[in-house]
Amino acid sequence: MAEELRAAVGATQLLTDASVVASFESDWTGRFRGRARCVVRPADTAEVAAVMAAAARAKVPVCVQGGNTGLVGGSVPVGGAILLSTARLTALEPVEVVSGQVTVGAGVTLAALQRHVRAEGYDFGVDFAARDSATLGGLVATNAGGERVLRYGTTRAQVLGIEAVLADGSIISRLGGLPKDNTGYDTMSLLTGSEGTLGILTRLRLRLVPLLTERAVALVAVDDVAAALSLVRTVRNRLPSLEAAELFFADGLALVRARTGLSAPFAEAYPAYLVLECAGRADPTDELLEALAGSEAVRDATVAADPRGRHLLWSYREAHTESINSAGVPVKLDVAVPLTALAETVAALPATITAACPTARPILFGHLNEGNLHVNVLNATSEAEAVTDAVLRLIAAHGGSISAEHGVGRAKRAWLGLSRSPQEIAMMRAVKRGLDPEGLLNPGVLLDSA
Amino acid sequence: MAEELRAAVGATQLLTDASVVASFESDWTGRFRGRARCVVRPADTAEVAAVMAAAARAKVPVCVQGGNTGLVGGSVPVGGAILLSTARLTALEPVEVVSGQVTVGAGVTLAALQRHVRAEGYDFGVDFAARDSATLGGLVATNAGGERVLRYGTTRAQVLGIEAVLADGSIISRLGGLPKDNTGYDTMSLLTGSEGTLGILTRLRLRLVPLLTERAVALVAVDDVAAALSLVRTVRNRLPSLEAAELFFADGLALVRARTGLSAPFAEAYPAYLVLECAGRADPTDELLEALAGSEAVRDATVAADPRGRHLLWSYREAHTESINSAGVPVKLDVAVPLTALAETVAALPATITAACPTARPILFGHLNEGNLHVNVLNATSEAEAVTDAVLRLIAAHGGSISAEHGVGRAKRAWLGLSRSPQEIAMMRAVKRGLDPEGLLNPGVLLDSA
Incomplete structure (x- = not known):
C-alpha cells in the first residue's frame, strides 16, 4: 500500500510522520477528530486517480480535505483512511472572457x-x-x-x-x-x-x-418577521440589483453594540432589522431608496453608498458571530424553513430552546430570502444535544431543512431523517451503492455505513 | 395485471382499445412509433405509485407521456410497455406570493x-x-x-x-x-x-x-460570428435586463423573406444578424441603445419597444422554422459548442454537411449565448443518417454537445459516446442500475438496455 501510494504521488508527498498526520486529523474547531493512516498530496488528477486505484485495490477508505473550514466534521478522516489533501491542486487557468x-x-x-x-x-x-x-x-x-x-x-x-x-x-x-x-x-x-x-x-x-463595483447598502428597521418578508418581496421584485437581504433582531444588535461600541443605528429601537445590498454598473442608490419608499414595512432606514458607510451598516450584521462568541461558546445551528413558516418558527424558537435548556439564550440571524436562520444558543453547552434535537425537530415540523448551508457531515447524520424521508434516504443509498459499492469514499459522512 | 391496473386508476382510465392506444404510440412528427399494452391515466401520485408497483411486480416496463412534443422519441412506448399518461395530473396550486x-x-x-x-x-x-x-x-x-x-x-x-x-x-x-x-x-x-x-x-x-412587461428588442447586423460574440459579451455584462440573444445568417434571412414577404431589415445586406431582447420594470430601450452604441461590432441596428415593432423584429428569427419547413423536410439537429469554438464550427459546418450529402443545403440559427445551434439541413433526407453523423462528429471534435436542448431519447442514443466518455456513461449506468435495477422505466431511452 505505502509503496503504491509513494509511486502515485512521489515520496515527498506521502506524509506518514505521526505529528504531521495529526495536523490533518481534526477540524478547525477541534470538535471533530479522526485517524488517518497517512496523508497524500497529489499534484494532479492522474495522481489522485492512482491513489484512489491503489486504495480501491486494498479496500482502504479515502477522505478528502480542502481548507478544512467545514462545520460538520465532513473533512476529518475516519477509520485509518488515506487523507487526500487537495493542497497542491491549485492550477488557475486563464479566465475565458468570451464565455465568462x-x-x-x-x-x-x-x-x-x-x-x-x-x-x-x-x-x-x-x-x-x-x-x-x-x-x-x-x-x-x-x-x-x-x-x-x-x-x-x-x-x-x-x-x-x-x-x-x-x-x-x-x-x-x-x-x-x-x-x-x-x-x-x-x-x-x-x-x-x-x-x-x-x-x-x-x-x-x-x-x-x-464584477459590480457600484453598491448601495440599507439598514432598515421593521416591526417583525412578517414586515421583513413583505419588504423583501417588494424590493426583490423591483430591484434586479438586489444582492443580499440579511435579518437580525434587537437582542443580537444589543450584543453587537456591547461588543463593538457601535452606536444605535436609529433614534428609536425596533424589534427587527434588515441589511439590504444592491450592486450594479450604475449607482443603485436611487433605485434602492425608491424601493424602500414603496414599502409600508419600513419603520426607519439609513442608506450608504460610500465604502465606509456601507461597511459600517454591514457591521451591525457581520459582527454578530464575533459578538456572540465573545459572550460564550454557542451551540451553532444552521437551518432553513419555507418563508410561509418563518415568522411562526422565529416566534417558537425561544420557548423550544429554553424548554430544552432553561439557561439558554438564543440569538438568531440569517439570510432572509432563503428562510435561512443561523441559530446561536449561548449558555447551553451542557445541553447541546438536547437543544440541537429540539431545534431540529421544530424546524422539521415546519417543513424546514436541518442544514441549509453547512451540510450533514458527521455532525447531523443522526438527524438526517428529519429532513429526508425513508424513501429519499433509500434513493440516496442506492446512488451511493451504485457509485461506491465498497463504501470507500468518506465513510460515515452523510449516510451511515449500514 | 389488467385487474391491478384497473384497481389502481379505475376502469375508465385504463385504455386498452387498440385504436385509442394507437393514438399514444407515435410522436407528433410520426418519426417514432412503438407498442403499448395499454394506456393508464392516473389522477394523482398515489395512483401513479399503484400503477408502478403493479408493473414492478409483473416486471413490465412503464413509459410516460406528457404533451408528446419531444423531438427525440423519448415519449413513445416500447416493447409492450404500460403507457402512463400525465394528462390528468393537472392540479394548479395557488401561487405562493411571498416566496415566488x-x-x-x-x-x-x-x-x-x-x-x-x-x-x-x-x-x-x-x-x-x-x-x-x-x-x-x-x-x-x-x-x-x-x-x-x-x-x-x-x-x-x-x-x-x-x-x-x-x-x-x-x-x-x-x-x-x-x-x-x-x-x-x-x-x-x-x-x-x-x-x-x-x-x-x-x-x-x-x-x-x-413578470416583466417593459421590453425592447433590437435587430442588429454584424459581420460574422466573432463580431456577434463580441457584441453579446458587451451587452451581457452591461445589461442585467438582457433576456435573449438569437443568431441567424443571410441565407436564413433570404428564406424567411421569400416565405413571409417581410422587407429587408436594413438598406444593405450583412452576413449575420442578432435579435436581442431586454425586459424590465422600467423601459429598457435607452440602456439597450447605449449598450449597442458601446460596441464596435454593430454594423447596423434597429430597435423597437412597442409590441408591434418588437413582434416584427422577432419575426425575422422566429419565422425560420416555418420557412425552412416550407422549403422541404429538413434534417434537424440541435447542438452546442463552447463559445471559443463557435466561429470555427459555423465555418466548418457547410463543407462537412455537403461532404456527407452533396445536395444538402444547411441553414443555421440558434441561441448565441449558449453556443446552441439549430442545424437544419434541406435536400438531405436521403442521407439523413450520414449528415447527422458528420455533424455530430464535427461538434464532438470541437468539445460540443450532440444535444443542447432536445435530449437523447431514442434518436441520439447511438451517438451518446460522442458527448460522454465511457467513464461517464458507466457512471450513468451505475446510477440507473441503483435506482431501476430491472430497467423498467422508459427502457431504451438515453441508455441502451445492455
Missing part, C-alpha cells in the same frame, strides 16, 4: 479565485468569511451558500463542469462549460454537495458573474 | 402555468413555441431550454422540488421549495433531465420570476 468562465483546481482558495477573476472584470457568485482558507473543491463538495444566494444561487448554480475521480479510480472529466447540454444525467449536480462520498473533485469549471 | 413559487401537477401545460402565475405578477423562466401542448413534467424530464436561458437558465434552474414515483413504486416527495437545503444528494437535479428513466414525475415545485 474559468477552470481551476480543487485546492484553489476562494480568495485566490476572486483575485484571479476580478483582474478580468469578473467576480464569483458565492462569497463568505472563510474565503482565505476555504477551497473551491470544498465549496462544491458542500454546495456552499453565503449572503449572495439571493442573486446568484448556491455554489451548485456556479458549477458548469467537474473533473473527478470515482471510487474505482476512473476519471470523469467534463470541463467544456456548456450551459446547455442535455446528454444524460446531471452527474455534475450529483457530485456537487455530495460531501466527498461519491467522488474526489479535482478540477472545476465555474461560471463567473460581472 | 408554485406547485403544479406534471400534466399542466406550460401555457396553463403561464396564465396561472401571470395573474399574480409572476412569470416562468422558460418559454418556447410548443407551450400549449408541452407539459411541465416533460419540461423537467427533458430539462427544456428555449430563448431565455441566457437570463434564467434551463428548466433545471427553475425546479425547487419534485414529487416522483421510483421504479419500485416508492414515492419521494420534496415540495418544500427551500432554496438552501444541504441535506444530501441533489436527487432533484438527477431526476431533472433523466428522460423518464429514473422516476415518474408527478408534481413539481417551481421557482417563478417577476
Whole structure:
C-alpha cells in the first residue's frame, strides 16, 4: 500500500510522520477528530486517480480535505483512511472572457479565485468569511451558500463542469462549460454537495458573474418577521440589483453594540432589522431608496453608498458571530424553513430552546430570502444535544431543512431523517451503492455505513 | 395485471382499445412509433405509485407521456410497455406570493402555468413555441431550454422540488421549495433531465420570476460570428435586463423573406444578424441603445419597444422554422459548442454537411449565448443518417454537445459516446442500475438496455 501510494504521488508527498498526520486529523474547531493512516498530496488528477486505484485495490477508505473550514466534521478522516489533501491542486487557468468562465483546481482558495477573476472584470457568485482558507473543491463538495444566494444561487448554480475521480479510480472529466447540454444525467449536480462520498473533485469549471463595483447598502428597521418578508418581496421584485437581504433582531444588535461600541443605528429601537445590498454598473442608490419608499414595512432606514458607510451598516450584521462568541461558546445551528413558516418558527424558537435548556439564550440571524436562520444558543453547552434535537425537530415540523448551508457531515447524520424521508434516504443509498459499492469514499459522512 | 391496473386508476382510465392506444404510440412528427399494452391515466401520485408497483411486480416496463412534443422519441412506448399518461395530473396550486413559487401537477401545460402565475405578477423562466401542448413534467424530464436561458437558465434552474414515483413504486416527495437545503444528494437535479428513466414525475415545485412587461428588442447586423460574440459579451455584462440573444445568417434571412414577404431589415445586406431582447420594470430601450452604441461590432441596428415593432423584429428569427419547413423536410439537429469554438464550427459546418450529402443545403440559427445551434439541413433526407453523423462528429471534435436542448431519447442514443466518455456513461449506468435495477422505466431511452 505505502509503496503504491509513494509511486502515485512521489515520496515527498506521502506524509506518514505521526505529528504531521495529526495536523490533518481534526477540524478547525477541534470538535471533530479522526485517524488517518497517512496523508497524500497529489499534484494532479492522474495522481489522485492512482491513489484512489491503489486504495480501491486494498479496500482502504479515502477522505478528502480542502481548507478544512467545514462545520460538520465532513473533512476529518475516519477509520485509518488515506487523507487526500487537495493542497497542491491549485492550477488557475486563464479566465475565458468570451464565455465568462474559468477552470481551476480543487485546492484553489476562494480568495485566490476572486483575485484571479476580478483582474478580468469578473467576480464569483458565492462569497463568505472563510474565503482565505476555504477551497473551491470544498465549496462544491458542500454546495456552499453565503449572503449572495439571493442573486446568484448556491455554489451548485456556479458549477458548469467537474473533473473527478470515482471510487474505482476512473476519471470523469467534463470541463467544456456548456450551459446547455442535455446528454444524460446531471452527474455534475450529483457530485456537487455530495460531501466527498461519491467522488474526489479535482478540477472545476465555474461560471463567473460581472464584477459590480457600484453598491448601495440599507439598514432598515421593521416591526417583525412578517414586515421583513413583505419588504423583501417588494424590493426583490423591483430591484434586479438586489444582492443580499440579511435579518437580525434587537437582542443580537444589543450584543453587537456591547461588543463593538457601535452606536444605535436609529433614534428609536425596533424589534427587527434588515441589511439590504444592491450592486450594479450604475449607482443603485436611487433605485434602492425608491424601493424602500414603496414599502409600508419600513419603520426607519439609513442608506450608504460610500465604502465606509456601507461597511459600517454591514457591521451591525457581520459582527454578530464575533459578538456572540465573545459572550460564550454557542451551540451553532444552521437551518432553513419555507418563508410561509418563518415568522411562526422565529416566534417558537425561544420557548423550544429554553424548554430544552432553561439557561439558554438564543440569538438568531440569517439570510432572509432563503428562510435561512443561523441559530446561536449561548449558555447551553451542557445541553447541546438536547437543544440541537429540539431545534431540529421544530424546524422539521415546519417543513424546514436541518442544514441549509453547512451540510450533514458527521455532525447531523443522526438527524438526517428529519429532513429526508425513508424513501429519499433509500434513493440516496442506492446512488451511493451504485457509485461506491465498497463504501470507500468518506465513510460515515452523510449516510451511515449500514 | 389488467385487474391491478384497473384497481389502481379505475376502469375508465385504463385504455386498452387498440385504436385509442394507437393514438399514444407515435410522436407528433410520426418519426417514432412503438407498442403499448395499454394506456393508464392516473389522477394523482398515489395512483401513479399503484400503477408502478403493479408493473414492478409483473416486471413490465412503464413509459410516460406528457404533451408528446419531444423531438427525440423519448415519449413513445416500447416493447409492450404500460403507457402512463400525465394528462390528468393537472392540479394548479395557488401561487405562493411571498416566496415566488408554485406547485403544479406534471400534466399542466406550460401555457396553463403561464396564465396561472401571470395573474399574480409572476412569470416562468422558460418559454418556447410548443407551450400549449408541452407539459411541465416533460419540461423537467427533458430539462427544456428555449430563448431565455441566457437570463434564467434551463428548466433545471427553475425546479425547487419534485414529487416522483421510483421504479419500485416508492414515492419521494420534496415540495418544500427551500432554496438552501444541504441535506444530501441533489436527487432533484438527477431526476431533472433523466428522460423518464429514473422516476415518474408527478408534481413539481417551481421557482417563478417577476413578470416583466417593459421590453425592447433590437435587430442588429454584424459581420460574422466573432463580431456577434463580441457584441453579446458587451451587452451581457452591461445589461442585467438582457433576456435573449438569437443568431441567424443571410441565407436564413433570404428564406424567411421569400416565405413571409417581410422587407429587408436594413438598406444593405450583412452576413449575420442578432435579435436581442431586454425586459424590465422600467423601459429598457435607452440602456439597450447605449449598450449597442458601446460596441464596435454593430454594423447596423434597429430597435423597437412597442409590441408591434418588437413582434416584427422577432419575426425575422422566429419565422425560420416555418420557412425552412416550407422549403422541404429538413434534417434537424440541435447542438452546442463552447463559445471559443463557435466561429470555427459555423465555418466548418457547410463543407462537412455537403461532404456527407452533396445536395444538402444547411441553414443555421440558434441561441448565441449558449453556443446552441439549430442545424437544419434541406435536400438531405436521403442521407439523413450520414449528415447527422458528420455533424455530430464535427461538434464532438470541437468539445460540443450532440444535444443542447432536445435530449437523447431514442434518436441520439447511438451517438451518446460522442458527448460522454465511457467513464461517464458507466457512471450513468451505475446510477440507473441503483435506482431501476430491472430497467423498467422508459427502457431504451438515453441508455441502451445492455
